[in-house]
Amino acid sequence: MTETCFSTNPSSPPTTTLSEGGDNTCTVRPIAISGVTFEVETTIPTEHGTFQFRAYHDLVTGSEHLAIVSGTPTDGCFVRVHSECLTGEIFQSHKCECGPQLDSALNIINQYGGVVIYMRGHEGRGIGLINKLKAYRLQETGLDTLDANLALGLPADDRDYSAAAAILHDLRLRAVRLLTNNPDKVGQLTKHGITVLERVPLTAGAHPANSAYLRTKRDRMGHLLQHTI
Numbered sequence: 510m511t512e513t514c515f516s517t518n519p520s521s522p523p524t525t526t527l528s529e530g531g532d533n534t535c536t537v538r539p540i541a542i543s544g545v546t547f548e549v550e551t552t553i554p555t556e557h558g559t560f561q562f563r564a565y566h567d568l569v570t571g572s573e574h575l576a577i578v579s580g581t582p583t584d585g586c587f588v589r590v591h592s593e594c595l596t597g598e599i600f601q602s603h604k605c606e607c608g609p610q611l612d613s614a615l616n617i618i619n620q621y622g623g624v625v626i627y628m629r630g631h632e633g634r635g636i637g638l639i640n641k642l643k644a645y646r647l648q649e650t651g652l653d654t655l656d657a658n659l660a661l662g663l664p665a666d667d668r669d670y671s672a673a674a675a676i677l678h679d680l681r682l683r684a685v686r687l688l689t690n691n692p693d694k695v696g697q698l699t700k701h702g703i704t705v706l707e708r709v710p711l712t713a714g715a716h717p718a719n720s721a722y723l724r725t726k727r728d729r730m731g732h733l734l735q736h737t738i
């Protein structure tokens with residue numbers, strides 16, 4: 510993928526980076542794209558295919574996000590904006606469906622092309638790992654996933670998607686097919702200038718241990734979960 514430089518004004522036309530030297534001087538400097546800087550791109554073979562991993566530094570939160578790219582994405586391609594979940598993705602926790610959703614999204618972009626944006630700092634819907642585990646502890650006493658956050662004095666969902674939108678802008682994507690069951694992601698990306706041509710359901714990872722959790726997401730948090738849970 511061609512690397513691209515933006516001026517500090519994001520609406521200014523981009524200039525293409527030259528590989529070495531030349532008049533254009535932004536070859537090796539991080540590239541500011543209103544809120545994130547592009548840092549590096551490298552190829553990584555995975556169980557789901559071989560992808561380009563593009564790393565971004567979030568200038569607002571300090572997080573390091575990834576755009577996992579398959580093919581040469583253009584407008585209309587599949588995009589997944591995936592929130593980090595250590596328990597679900599590393600330890601295959603059945604309390605949520607994050608791991609299977611990530612696997613499924615990577616398989617889809619491997620087959621059809623597209624991008625998975627992996628949002629660090631979104632752990633626990635933005636409240637962080639320790640607070641998520643505190644919320645799990647409260648759920649053991651009978652609270653559901655929504656009320657547990659509120660009982661901790663924390664928002665039900667504290668995620669912000671402006672960095673995801675900035676990464677999509679860097680990838681020259683303005684219109685996407687978004688893999689999600691969460692209408693809030695559609696709304697937030699739209700607010701940040703991304704056209705969501707289609708919301709594509711991403712149902713994977715249903716398990717007896719997360720059926721109450723999925724029901725709460727459907728019935729109390731507005732998630733568009735079609736399957737019977």
Ligand SMILES: Nc1nc2c(ncn2[C@@H]2O[C@H](COP(=O)(O)OP(=O)(O)OP(=O)(O)O)[C@@H](O)[C@H]2O)c(=O)[nH]1
Nearest residue numbers: 592593594605631632633634641644654689690691
């Ligand atoms: N606070 C909290 N966070 C949770 C809980 N279970 C999963 N998560 C986090 O929720 C995030 C994923 O959000 P979800 O609500 O499952 O799904 P979503 O990303 O909004 O929607 P989809 O795009 O449809 O997957 C991950 O960061 C998980 O760590 C929980 O019980 N409490």
Ligand SMILES: [Zn+2]
Nearest residue numbers: 594597605607
């Ligand atoms: Zn999870």
